[in-house]
Amino acid sequence: MSMQGPLATSRSATGIPTGRLGVWWLLASEIFIFGGLIACYILYRLNNPWWGGEAVFTKVPAGAFNTFVLLTSSLFIVLAHDAAEKKDFDRAFKFIWYTIGGGGVFLLVKYYEYSSKLFADDPELLKTPLTNTYWSFYYTATGLHALHVIGGMVIMALISFDLRKGFNPHRVELIGLYWHFVDIVWIFLFPLLYIAK
Amino acid sequence: MGQTTVTHDSHAAHGHDHHEQSFIMKYFFSTDHKIIGLQYMFTGMFMAIVGGYFAYAFRMQLAFPGMEVPLYGTVGPGQYNMLITNHGAIMIFWVAMPVLIAAFGNILIPLMIGCDDMVFPRLNRLSYQIFLLSVVVLFMSFFVQGGGFGGAWTSYPPLSAVAEYNLTDWGASLWLIAVALEFVAFLIGGINFVTTSMNARAPGMRMTDIPIVVWMIVLASIMFMASVGPLIAGSVMLLMDQRVGTTFFVPSGGGDPVLWQHLFWFFGHPEVYVVLLPALGIVAEIMTTFARKKLFGYKTILYTTFATGGLAFVVWAHHQFIAGIDPRMANIFLVTTLLISIPIAEILFSYVATLYGGSIEFRTPMLWALGFLVTFLLGGVTGIYLGSSALDIYFHDSYFVIAHFHSTFFPIAIIGMFAGLYHWYPKMFGRMMDETLGKIHFWGTIIPFNGIFLPLFLVGMAGQHRRIYNFQHFPDLATADLQGIRVFATVSLVTMLLFQFVFAYNFFVSMFKGEKAPANPWKSNTLEWTVPSPPPHGNFAELPTVYRGPYEYSVPGNKEDYWPQNMPDRN
Amino acid sequence: MAGAHAHPNYVKIWVLLLVLLVVSIVGPELGIPWLTLLTAFGIALVKTYYVAAYFMHLNFEKKYVWFLLLISTVLLGVFFFGVASDIMKTDGQNWQDCIANNTCAEQQRYFVIDGDGQLR
Incomplete structure (x- = not known):
């Protein structure tokens, strides 16, 4: 079996490279997954105004810091893409690992938030997915998002070593698109779950 | 790509092997789109046997309540629910989807648009592997403590959400996981199909030179992608309800079960069109080939398909007319539901117009295609009754509904599948199928099929509700004449299942002993008929250039009555 | 590939996004309901636009992709309003x-x- 892909992959009748087109369709389907979840949340939220009283228990500074972390990591991955295009693969490799570091910081903060709610000694502050439907949504939505963060980090780590040798530099752009999307999801989850009271 | 050698037409089905791979590598871990297509097809056909077996078991229970069913045993109430649930789920998710979209899509798209493979071959393989995993998980769900899930394929909460209600603690969860995995498999496959046909078309192939079946499969993939997302989110929420104990859909904890119904049908109704479109495409290819006539209104069909695709997203709540939804919305959904019959009818009229004045050859694939038109018409027309909210109050959850959607789904999934299989069998395996056996199989399927479901319209109108284990418990429904109809339907089902052995014999014997197929046995125009049967790895010895649309049959001034897409000059 | 277009100044976009982030946090603190909505969700939309248009290079991509993504969100809207009257x-x-x-x-x-x- 030849290692090179089929000729079909190199064709581009739309003018968009095949890999990028595939990622756009992937993101469109992800819009529906997260969008469906968020739509359900908004429906319940508008129907239950008292959920504002629950949102008070989220940690806005932690959420804001995480938004900052994700925005910054978005900057890193786009700089990595920029470097990869200029064939500066060491610089691209460095920025990919900065991005992975950003994802790591995000997950650490997330872990701190989760643990401070799930294992709180004070029954007032103890918030589990079973406390009420607001918290069910909180854990489901942020959990699904965190899984996407982890997935992105793993993929970035996998491609980074190939990249340093100069293989498949276009993959930086593709994982970058995905990472920006994960960032955008968080941009919406943050006001929906943390800020709106 | 360089390794492609020209094979000749007389190649045996499993004979060609250019790459010295082991059998396992070639047939289980291949990235070749044709092999993956066949994997999907065989898995789908295996699941069809399972689904048909389940149907046999519960139909026997309905006709002869309490009797021990031969080859199954006694059907208990819980088991009855498990059988109907999984019959529905298997037939839609594990038969119609993999065979119509994944199998035909994989085999046909690269061949028809003139490229050597899918654009993401490894993703394609991953898609099949996830699909296979979903099959395994589904089978696991039958054998865990408490048995398989019995909450109907719609799995409405709170019944499906709480183990104390449905009594199938892990059965329900594994079932849900299997369905979710299947969704993921088809999302990946769908992205591949869409990207391939958008980007990898042969040089010269304009948008309107793409064969209709490719358009239909691609549009179906897009519709699937756009409708399934909210349900994947919903499945995660339902799984949380089942396993963690949240109350997203459980009213006792503040959840709303109607939300699940919306999430489900926002997917579930487009899903009907997701499987309908590929079947319509297959039928279009066959009709134009065997009528030796240009497809009537290529662009009209295309635009009406777009219209169908758009409208399909705004009709979903007609499944919920009696679920306590807002009556004003019921009005809107009533209107859109009736509207969507217009584009579908227009497509069918175009097919009839294609036949008009053609020199029709009644080969086996053509018989199946014509059978599709007639049977689907019956299913479509009865759908108009159910789409009217006032009538639906009476008909809802009755056998009328069962008969209606089987009259649509059976033509789609089974007749469409057989039509495609008989048509492309020479291309898939390099051998011809037996015509006589094929015709026996056709008549032996289509007549008993109507013997099953025409009577069920009657019992439905008499008020017989679905999902009831034993009608003898209901004095009004236990009358001898209604029971006689049930027995008739069951006997028809058994007859139909027996005739499938004719197909199985024909299928497997022809694979090894059939007449060798030439490259273009039906004298068809599309690109897949320009390569040897079966096509070698890499498909085309020289990648083709396209000069015209796919349906140029009986063009005046040509010596032959067909004119292949890649032929530069007059034929 | 994407090399044909001039790259935007990514750092500038990033600074802009951070400013917007601060606004979206401070706005709701004032406790005025309409201002909360505007700053929390309006700014989320603006941030999304900047990330999509510049970081994801949508402004330099074929128009078709905008169309694809917008159709997705419109369909979500259809879902939302079809369901809203029942749930709410x-x-x-x-x-x-x-x-x-x-x-x-x-x-x-x-x-x-x-x-x-x-x-x-």
């Missing part, structure tokens, strides 16, 4: 969803007891 509205001119009303009333009661006056 429980009565109308000639009809009333008694079950939903009762459930909702019970929920409110349950929370007033449990929620120690946090309720607005």
